[in-house]
Amino acid sequence: MSEELSNNDNPVPEGLQGQIAITSLDKIYNWSRRSSIWPMMFGLACCAIEMIATAASRYDLARFGMEVLRASPRQADLMIVSGTVTKKMIPIIVRLYNQMPEPKYVLAMGACASGGGPFKEGYNVVSGVDKFVPVDVYIPGCPPTPQALLHGLIKMQEKIDGQSVLEVPWYRSEPIDEIPQPLLGPDLIDPRDIPDFAEKLKAQEERLAAERE
């Protein structure tokens, strides 16, 4: 551990080697940050099954310090968007992202979360979660295998290693704005406007009224 943390610019004096480590704030900050990324425990679609397999004993997220999948966004550092994001789900995803404390990271797992995948032109699917929340790592694949997910998580660790306390947005004096929650647009069709359905609805209402009497 001390080799990993030690700063080559300031070598440890001869007599103290193996007893102390000289490091920079960035290095120790990034080391602790990346060694305990706690993902949020939620799954959206089939990619979630691969995510569960990754967390289980064969691939074992615990080797990266990520075994604590938190059920609460308040305790999570990483949001793994695992699967198709529907228009109904995106307000909830954005709310969960807003509720996460900084530093927070987002990983788009699979084709659907990164670019919409096979449903990119679907009427009810968000084609890429990066339209709403900032994504740090994209993992292609449909679904990505557990090893591909682990590769994405290692990439995430590398990204955190490259950050600097002076540059990250969450230590600046100005507050970070929340992402406005997207609203569902108007329905494409209102079933009550369809004549057949309107007739049936009217008949049903009449029947119910007759039963009540």
Next chain:
Amino acid sequence: MYGVGLVKGMGVTIKHFVNTYVDDLRWFGRRYYNPEAFAVRQSPQAQGIFTVQYPEEKLIMPEEFRYIPFLIYDELEDGTRQDRCTSCGICAKVCPPQCIWIVRSDDPETGRPIPEPSEFFIDIDICMNCGLCSEYCPFEAIRMDHDYEISTYDRFSENIYNKEKLDKPASFYAAVRPLNYAIDEAAIAEKVAKKAAKEAARKQRQAEKDRKTDE
């Protein structure tokens, strides 16, 4: 009696825990990062924990494992690349999520189309790894890769693969999928033989025709 199931479950965990150390002794401390031990650890004979120590150890993917497609080019004897792809567009038509975009090329002198793509794009953030493109390709030009370590930081600059990124030599294909490569080579040889036979028959017919007109 309460707690029997709990004790039994914990027993299984402890058995795995102890077995890991027993197995480690059996391998003389070379239980990890050792291909031989890794193969045993992934087999039904596994003792103790069987975690894949990714990224130091990687599972050997079966041949039919598929991820992102790639294009095959043949290396000709004079060192130039000959794309197998003829830009017919069948893969783009069968692709269920429509992630393939082909730019056809024209002959600069005559302006007529030539069977070669000038650009070939696959948006791997759309690709669903179904393999239909490789199933339908009549020229054995597009095949599925095994490489899954392709996560990136930026989607638009890195995840839209162009022809340069997709092009792989036939030797790469032979290394990744040897059995499929053999099948493809047989198919290509058969096609070439058929074409040669057809050409020979045509020449013979032409010769007979010439002889008749001479008479």
